[in-house]
Amino acid sequence: MSMMIHLSEGEKLSTDYYKSSCPSALDIIRNTIVDKQITSPTTAAGTVRLFFHDCFVGGCDASVLVSSNSFNKGERDADDNLSLPGDGFDAIVRAKTALELTCPGVVSCSDILAVAARDLITMVGGPFYNVPLGRKDSITAKVTDVKGNLPQPTMPMSDLIALFAKKGFSVRDMVALSGAHTIGFSHCSQFAHRIYNYSNTQSYDPSLNPRYAEGLQKACSTYHKDPSMSAFNDVMTPSKFDNMYFQNLPRGLGLLESDHALIADDRTKGLVETYAANQTAFFEDFVQAIEKLGLYGVKTGNRGELRGREQKEERLRKNEFH
Ligand code: HEM
Ligand SMILES: [Ca+2]
Ligand SMILES: [Ca+2]
Numbered sequence: 001m002s003m004m005i006h007l008s009e010g011e012k013l014s015t016d017y018y019k020s021s022c023p024s025a026l027d028i029i030r031n032t033i034v035d036k037q038i039t040s041p042t043t044a045a046g047t048v049r050l051f052f053h054d055c056f057v058g059g060c061d062a063s064v065l066v067s068s069n070s071f072n073k074g075e076r077d078a079d080d081n082l083s084l085p086g087d088g089f090d091a092i093v094r095a096k097t098a099l100e101l102t103c104p105g106v107v108s109c110s111d112i113l114a115v116a117a118r119d120l121i122t123m124v125g126g127p128f129y130n131v132p133l134g135r136k137d138s139i140t141a142k143v144t145d146v147k148g149n150l151p152q153p154t155m156p157m158s159d160l161i162a163l164f165a166k167k168g169f170s171v172r173d174m175v176a177l178s179g180a181h182t183i184g185f186s187h188c189s190q191f192a193h194r195i196y197n198y199s200n201t202q203s204y205d206p207s208l209n210p211r212y213a214e215g216l217q218k219a220c221s222t223y224h225k226d227p228s229m230s231a232f233n234d235v236m237t238p239s240k241f242d243n244m245y246f247q248n249l250p251r252g253l254g255l256l257e258s259d260h261a262l263i264a265d266d267r268t269k270g271l272v273e274t275y276a277a278n279q280t281a282f283f284e285d286f287v288q289a290i291e292k293l294g295l296y297g298v299k300t301g302n303r304g305e306l307r308g309r310e311q312k313e314e315r316l317r318k319n320e321f322h
Contacts, residue, residue, distance in 0.1 A: 003132060029095045046084065049180070055294065060294055108306055136299045154193075181259060182243070183234065183240070184238075203217075
């Protein structure tokens with residue numbers, strides 16, 4: 001069954017957008033993504049975070065995929081995006097390459113990213129949902145576009161809520177989407193302040209479970225020398241998309257300060273408790289919120305481009321892509 005979404009006058013996304021122009025598009029994306037996830041299991045989390053960072057900066061338009069060149073520092077090289085793992089980018093590039101062989105210049109990178117994120121979430125245990133298609137890709141991507149658009153783990157809850165609200169996302173959307181931290185990992189630098197020299201009297205944040213805190217201290221012991229050191233976001237089921245992230249929070253097993261804040265703050269605590277008790281409720285709200293995320297700031301028609309073979313060759317000549 002097809003589904004059509006009207007964004008505004010004359011702008012439509014539809015689940016059968018590529019039905020006649022590239023009927024095998026969804027199969028090609030799924031096959032590439034499944035392969036990539038099997039050989040590199042960090043792909044799922046990396047791609048989901050990539051999708052979030054793309055959508056929150058100027059809409060879901062694949063702006064995050066554009067590399068820097070000598071004239072323009074791309075969004076991808078913003079400080080907040082440097083930790084995005086290469087596997088996410090690689091998954092999209094592979095799918096795009098495979099698609100270019102079958103249907104050159106037809107499927108946008110932003111659609112590929114939206115479908116890849118969905119396929120990977122489903123593949124690691126999460127819910128399936130429909131992804132309406134027809135996004136165009138951004139024409140530009142500047143590093144300066146990123147500032148102020150992405151949440152930071154040390155932001156107070158009021159700021160996090162305000163950042164999501166500014167983009168039309170409710171507290172419920174924000175908490176449900178944060179459930180994506182049920183997979184993947186964070187670098188030690190993102191939570192080191194919680195586990196070393198926390199205060200004059202405490203070495204670690206007392207809201208952390210003591211055994212967990214000690215484990216993290218060990219896991220990150222040489223992170224200054226080795227910045228790649230990291231810990232799973234969900235210590236119990238790190239590779240499975242489930243509601244364990246929410247079950248962890250009241251037990252002091254939230255990794256980031258912003259994770260723990262969800263159970264500490266009255267505005268979000270009730271939702272955490274609901275999702276911890278009821279995975280179906282989490283999946284329902286997550287689906288609603290990520291479908292909304294996928295429509296955020298979408299460009300259609302001539303407000304974007306189709307980053308296809310010709311454009312890419314042109315840019316290669318001008319040395320804009322690597
Ligand atoms: C609520 C505010 C949020 C904050 C403050 C936040 C912050 C972070 C931070 C600091 C990391 C670790 C990055 C690293 O060290 O490599 C991370 C990882 C991650 N985030 Fe978030 N995030 C938020 C919301 C979201 C949302 C809405 C999604 C997706 C829907 C998401 C998906 C992910 C995923 C999947 C990872 C793991 C990435 C990997 O393993 O490569 N996050 N987040
Ligand atoms: Ca974007
Ligand atoms: Ca999990």
